[in-house]
Amino acid sequence: MAKAKRVFSCTECDAQSATWVGRCPACDAWGTLVEQDVQAVVAAAVAKSELVRIGNVTSTTTDMMATGISEFDRSLGGGLHRGSVTLLGGPPGIGKSTLLMQLCAAIATPQGPVLYISAEESPGQVRQRAQRLGCIHDDVYVAGETTLGGVSALIDSKDFRLVVVDSVQTVADTTLPSASGSVTQVRHVAHRLTQHAKAKGLTLVLVGHVTKDGALAGPRVLEHLVDTVLAFEADRSGELRILRATKHRFGPTDEIGLFEMAAQGLRPVSDPSARFLADRRPGVPGSVVMATNEGERPLLVEIQALVTDASGGGNPRRSAQGVESGRLSMLLAVLQEHGGLKTFDKDVYVSVVGGVRVNEPAADLAIILAVASAMKKQPISDELVAIGEVGLGGELRRVSNIDRRLAEAERLGFRTALIPPMDTKTAGKFQIVTANEIHTAIKEGLAVRPSVVD
Numbered sequence: 001m002a003k004a005k006r007v008f009s010c011t012e013c014d015a016q017s018a019t020w021v022g023r024c025p026a027c028d029a030w031g032t033l034v035e036q037d038v039q040a041v042v043a044a045a046v047a048k049s050e051l052v053r054i055g056n057v058t059s060t061t062t063d064m065m066a067t068g069i070s071e072f073d074r075s076l077g078g079g080l081h082r083g084s085v086t087l088l089g090g091p092p093g094i095g096k097s098t099l100l101m102q103l104c105a106a107i108a109t110p111q112g113p114v115l116y117i118s119a120e121e122s123p124g125q126v127r128q129r130a131q132r133l134g135c136i137h138d139d140v141y142v143a144g145e146t147t148l149g150g151v152s153a154l155i156d157s158k159d160f161r162l163v164v165v166d167s168v169q170t171v172a173d174t175t176l177p178s179a180s181g182s183v184t185q186v187r188h189v190a191h192r193l194t195q196h197a198k199a200k201g202l203t204l205v206l207v208g209h210v211t212k213d214g215a216l217a218g219p220r221v222l223e224h225l226v227d228t229v230l231a232f233e234a235d236r237s238g239e240l241r242i243l244r245a246t247k248h249r250f251g252p253t254d255e256i257g258l259f260e261m262a263a264q265g266l267r268p269v270s271d272p273s274a275r276f277l278a279d280r281r282p283g284v285p286g287s288v289v290m291a292t293n294e295g296e297r298p299l300l301v302e303i304q305a306l307v308t309d310a311s312g313g314g315n316p317r318r319s320a321q322g323v324e325s326g327r328l329s330m331l332l333a334v335l336q337e338h339g340g341l342k343t344f345d346k347d348v349y350v351s352v353v354g355g356v357r358v359n360e361p362a363a364d365l366a367i368i369l370a371v372a373s374a375m376k377k378q379p380i381s382d383e384l385v386a387i388g389e390v391g392l393g394g395e396l397r398r399v400s401n402i403d404r405r406l407a408e409a410e411r412l413g414f415r416t417a418l419i420p421p422m423d424t425k426t427a428g429k430f431q432i433v434t435a436n437e438i439h440t441a442i443k444e445g446l447a448v449r450p451s452v453v454d
Contacts, residue, residue, distance in 0.1 A: 006035055007035075008020050008021075008033040008034065008035055009033065009034060009184065010024040010026060010027060010029065010032045010033055010183075013026050013027040013029070013183055014183040014184060014187070015027065017033060020033055020035070021033060032182075034177045034178060062081040062082055062083055062084065062250065063081065063082045064078050064079045064080070064081055064082075064250075065079050065080045065081065065082055065107065065111065065161070065162075065203060066078060066079035067079050067080060067103055067106050067107055068106040068107075068109075068110070069102065069103060069106050069268065070257075070268045070270065071243065071257030071258055071259055071268040071269065072099070072103065072243065072257055072268075073257075074255055074256075074257050074295075074297070075230065075243045075244065075245050075255050075256055075257035076228065076230075076245060076248065076250075076251065076255075077248070077250065077251030077252060077255060078251070080162070080203050080205075081203070081227070081250050082201060082203055083197070083198060083201040083202065083203065084203055084204075084227040084228060084249075084250065085193075085194045085197050085198070085204045085205075085206065085225070085226040085227050085228070086203075086204070086205045086206070086226060086227065086228040086229075086230060087168075087205075087206050087207075087208050087216070087222065087223065087226040087228070087229045087230065088100070088205060088206070088207050088208065088230045088232060089207075089208040089209070089210050089216045089229070089230070089231055089232065090210060090231065090232030090233060091210055091233070091234075092209075094232050094233065094234055094241065095232065095241055095259075095261055095266055096166070096207055096232055097121075097129065097166060097207075098129065098133065098261075098265050098266055099232065099241075099243075099259070099266055100116070100164050100166065100205060100207070101116065101126070101129055101130055101133055101135050101265075102133055102135060102265050102266060103162075103164075103205075104116050104135065104137075104140050104162065104164060105130070105133075105134075105135035105136075105137050105140060107161060107162050108137045108139035108140045108161075109137065109139075111161040111162070112139060112159075112160075112161045113139045113140075113141060113158055113159070113160050113161060114139065114140055114141070114160055114161055114162040114163070114164070115141045115142075115143065115154060115155070115158070115160045115162070115163045115164070116140065116141070116142050116143075116164045116166070117142075117143050117144075117145055117151055117154060117163065117164065117165045117166065118142065118143070118144050118166050119144070119145060119146045119151075119165070119166065119167060119170035119171050120166060120167060120170050121144070121166075122144050123142045123143065123144050126142050126144075127142065130142075132264075132265075133264060133265040134264065134265075135265075141158070141160075145171075146170060146171055146172060146180065147171070147172060147173070147174055148171055148172065148173040148174075148188075148189050148192060148193075149173075149174070151165060151171055151193070152192070152193075152196055155196060155197075155200070155202065156200075160202065161203065162202075162203045162204075162205065163197070163202060163203070163204050163205070164204075164205045164207070165193065165204070165205070165206050165207065166207040167206070167207035167208060167209060168186060168189055168190055168193070168206040168207065168208055168222075169181045169186055169208065169209045171185075171189045171193075172185050172189065173185065173188055173189060173192070176188060186222060187221055187222065190206065190221075190222050190225050190226070191225055193206065194225050194226065206226065208222065216229075223247060226247075227248075227249045227250065228245060228247060228248045228249065228250070229245070229246045229247040229248075230243060230244070230245055230246070231243075231244045231245075231246050234355075235354065235355030235356060238355075239260060239261075239355070240258055240259065240260055240269065240354075240355065241258070241259040241260070241261060241266060242256055242257070242258060242259075242356075243256060243257035243258075243259065244256050244257075252295060254294065254295040255294065255295030255296065255297070256294045256295065256297070258272050272297075272299055273298070273299050273300040273301075273408060273412055274412060275354070276299065276300065276301050276302065276353065276354040276356065277289065277300060277301075277302060277412065279353075280302050280353070280382075282379075282382040283379045283382065284304075284379055285373045285374050285376070285377050285378055285379045285380075286304055286305040286306055286307070286370050286371070286373050286374030287302060287303075287304050287370065287373070287379070287380070288302070288303050288305075288366040288367075288369045288370040288373065288380055288384075288386050288445075289301070289302050289303075289366070289384070289385045289386070289409075289414065290303055290358070290362065290363050290365070290366035290385060290386050290387055291362075291385055291387055291405035291406070291408055291409055292358050292360060292362060292363060292405075293360065293362070293400070293401050293404070293405065298401070298404050298405045298407070298408035299356070299408075300385065300408060300409060300412060300414075301352055301353065301354060301356055301358065302352070302353040302354070303322075303323075303350065303351070303352055303353070303358075303363065303366045303367055303370050304350070304351050304353055304370060305348065305349065305350050305351075305367070305370035305371045305373070305374040306348075306349040306374055307343065307346050307347070307348050307349075307371060307374040307375045308346065308347045309345070309346065309347070310345050310346055310347050311347060316343070316344065316345060316346055316347050316348070317347040317348070317349075318332070318347075318348055319347075319348070319349045319350070320350050320351075321350070321351040321352065322351055322352025322355070322356060322357050322358055323350060323352060323357075323358055323359075323363060323367065324359065327361075327364070327367075328348070328350055328367065330392070331364055331367050331368055331371075331390060332348060332371070334368075334390055334391075334392060334394055334438060335368055335371060335372065335438065337394065338393070338394025338437065338438040338439065339368070339372065339394070339438040339439050339442050340439060341371070341372055341375055341442075343371070343375070346375070348371060350367055350370065350371070360399075361389035361390075361397075361399065362387055362388065362389060362399040362405075364388060364389050364390035365386045365387060365388035365389070365390060365396060365418065365419075365420075365441060366386040366387070368390060368438060368441065368442070369386050369418070369441065369442065369445040369446075372442045372445070372446065373445075373446060376446065378446050380445055380446060380448070381416060381448045383413070383414050383415045383416055384414065384416045384417070384418060384445065384448050385405075385406075385409040385414045385416070385417050385418075386417075386418045386419075386441075386445060387399060387402065387405055387406075387417065387418075387419050388418070388419055388420045388435075388441070389420075390438065394437050394438040394439075395436060395437060395438075396419075396420035396421075396435055396436055396437070396438070396441060397420060398420050398422050399420075402419065402422065406419075406430060409430075410430050414430075415430060415431055416430075416431045416432075416433060416448055417430065417431070417432050417433065418433045418434075418435060418441060418444060418445050418448070419432060419433075419434060419435075420434065420435070420436065421434040421435075421436055422434075433448060
């Protein structure tokens with residue numbers, strides 16, 4: 001009989017070693033190597049599937065389950081899919097448990113029984129939160145369980161429409177020697193729960209911890225196992241919560257849901273553009289409004305710039321909040337070369353008001369105009385919205401979904417748009433000012449002001 005092979009695996013990073021050592025050679029953790037059996041005989045592989053032309057494959061669709069929480073459904077393209085596994089990650093205190101308790105109550109009302117398994121809090125603590133949120137419902141079941149066997153038994157105890165496990169890092173399989181939260185445990189528990197949910201056609205939501213860098217804690221395979229990965233994060237001001245799908249097998253990953261935290265829980269923000277522009281002061285130099293796209297939703301945000309004499313001698317500061325710092329440096333170089341405005345001896349500060357991030361090139365023109373307005377101390381029209389990408393040659397380039405952006409701007413009362421030349425059809429009295437080069441855009445942008453002519 002062949003002697004069974006032995007291998008030592010690290011419970012923290014899952015690295016393997018042929019012999020036991022006190023310190024893991026991969027992650028430098030002490031006392032984390034445990035012995036495991038390795039099967040020596042590999043059975044002959046037999047293909048059990050037959051070849052089928054892709055056009056002859058029967059397509060399968062999953063039923064979508066709308067939750068009734070508008071911003072949650074928006075981020076997922078309509079709702080949760082039956083039989084899917086979703087991983088929700090976010091920093092401590094962001095509101096993950098609050099969101100999921102509201103989700104359970106929203107689904108239980110029209111769909112049927114749901115199960116909330118808390119491996120971090122007692123059922124009494126969960127009940128207190130549910131009472132504060134107004135989520136007490138006869139079809140919402142709560143259990144406190146930290147073992148994989150116990151969680152599996154609870155899932156099989158009733159025909160649940162939704163099961164929430166909070167969190168996957170605190171559930172452990174007692175047959176494994178490693179502690180809960182280790183790489184081995186998290187990978188094994190997530191794999192078993194995913195298999196269980198797929199076999200039952202059950203909709204499962206797992207809560208995942210994040211590291212100090214904001215990444216999901218645990219092995220990378222955790223994100224590959226599930227169907228959907230949701231990131232729950234706060235804006236820079238801390239007032240808004242942003243729900244973003246970073247992986248979604250059933251739809252796009254560029255949609256976001258916006259919430260605000262209140263005493264009664266998370267409330268969807270139905271009109272984020274109006275919220276972002278609510279505190280805008282008219283007639284202030286360095287302020288420009290641009291329309292960005294988040295999935296199918298256009299958002300109007302204010303970009304502010306401040307230009308002052310350099311305070312650090314020969315090292316002027318470049319500070320960017322909400323936009324990429326590298327992009328800002330590039331735009332300042334273009335502004336100097338093709339716009340005639342020199343900032344090499346100036347401190348330049350650019351910020352997207354409201355705490356949102358704008359990562360698309362469509363914000364280039366607004367940034368350029370904001371910096372030019374701040375340098376010249378000339379305000380830009382409060383009724384103007386600027387949209388356009390800036391090239392290294394000083395030209396303005398087209399952006400996608402321009403009609404959708406302009407429609408949102410018109411809805412909020414903007415009447416003038418500075419955009420690159422393109423075939424654009426707009427409704428109502430919206431005035432389109434087109435420009436093709438940076439110096440032309442600066443002139444036209446600074447000229448379009450109420451009762452002011454350059």
